[in-house]
Amino acid sequence: MADIKTFEQHQVYGFAINTANTIQTENEFVAIQWTELSFVLQSIETLFEAYEIKAVKIGIIPSLDYLKSIVFLIKILSPKTKIVWDTVLKSTTEFDFLNIQNQEDLISILNQIDLITPNYNEILKLIPTEKKVEISIEMLSKYCAVLLKGGHHPTEIGTDFLHMQNQFFRLSPNNTKVYPKHGSGCVLSAAITANLALKQNLLHACKNAKSYTENFLLSNPTQLGNHYV
Numbered sequence: 001m002a003d004i005k006t007f008e009q010h011q012v013y014g015f016a017i018n019t020a021n022t023i024q025t026e027n028e029f030v031a032i033q034w035t036e037l038s039f040v041l042q043s044i045e046t047l048f049e050a051y052e053i054k055a056v057k058i059g060i061i062p063s064l065d066y067l068k069s070i071v072f073l074i075k076i077l078s079p080k081t082k083i084v085w086d087t088v089l090k091s092t093t094e095f096d097f098l099n100i101q102n103q104e105d106l107i108s109i110l111n112q113i114d115l116i117t118p119n120y121n122e123i124l125k126l127i128p129t130e131k132k133v134e135i136s137i138e139m140l141s142k143y144c145a146v147l148l149k150g151g152h153h154p155t156e157i158g159t160d161f162l163h164m165q166n167q168f169f170r171l172s173p174n175n176t177k178v179y180p181k182h183g184s185g186c187v188l189s190a191a192i193t194a195n196l197a198l199k200q201n202l203l204h205a206c207k208n209a210k211s212y213t214e215n216f217l218l219s220n221p222t223q224l225g226n227h228y229v
Contacts, residue, residue, distance in 0.1 A: 002183045003057060003190040005227045006212070010194035015051070017043040019061055026182035026223040034062045041073055048077040055082040057193040059186065064105045071112045082196045085109075086189035087118040089125050103127070110143035115202065117189045119149040137163050147192070147206055149185065162206050169203055171210055178217035181225040188213040 007014030017040055023030040047053065056074055061067045067085070074081055106126065110116070118126060120133060123146075127136045133148070140146050141163040150159040150173070158173035181187075191209035200208065219226035 002186045003059075006187050006190035007194050009212070009227050010191065010198065012194045012197050014190075014194075015047050015053075017047070019059065019066075037066055037069055041069060044070065044073055045077065048074070053078060053081050054199075055084065055193045055197040057189050058083065058085045059189075060088045064109065068105060068109050071109055075112050082114045082193070083112065084115045084117065084189050084193045084196070085113050086185060087116050087122050087126065088185065089122050107143055110140065113144045114196070115145045115147060115192065115206075116140070117147045117149060117185065117192070119185065120153060123148060137161070141165060145202055149188065160206070160210060162203060164202065169206075171207060174211065174214055175218065178214060179221045179225075180223060181217050182223045184213060184217060184225070187216050187225070187227075 004014045004016055018035055019040060020032050020034045022032045058067065058070060061070070071083060071085075074083060116126075123133055123136050123140070124131065127139060130136045130139065137146055137148060142165065145162065145164045148161040148163070150156060150161070150171075153159055158176050158178070160171040162169040162171060188209055191212045192205050195205035195208050196202070215228055216225040219228065
């Protein structure tokens, strides 16, 4: 729902394929039911045959094999389509979605992806053998761009860092006095995806998405945000 609302506000047409159905609130995660991979792949084929899909955001997935099948099919159907993977490894209510076990599979997938959007907790789980965030970023950015979200930054809360191979950009917040929101990471990655579909370059897509997400965080003091143009 957050993704579609975000797409609508960016005046792009969003299609949704559920990789899972969940029972949850902003405070509690109750249960999850994963969608059969074959159903997801058939849905992707149907939409790509009918429409020109310029950018795709991928969210929760149960395994790297599942993700690999999705990413590789998209690239077969439309090699120029941009792919953003919102690396949701754990929900804000502490439910684990995915554990990274095969680094070779991860690398082969990242080579086909344009951007990943981990926070400080997630980036260390992407490379479990590495304990330093800086080294993890350097390793991952060899294969795709990395936007390290600053919500869990130990010293610079709200500052994001975009790494693109040998390029590095600091994205400082306009306002650090925001209200935490359930699904704010989903909103950010969806806004980036929308901006890429609008043919913005990656840096501008991330900057503009950050501003949009800050407005979402400022929309009210509860954990459920409102979307505004």
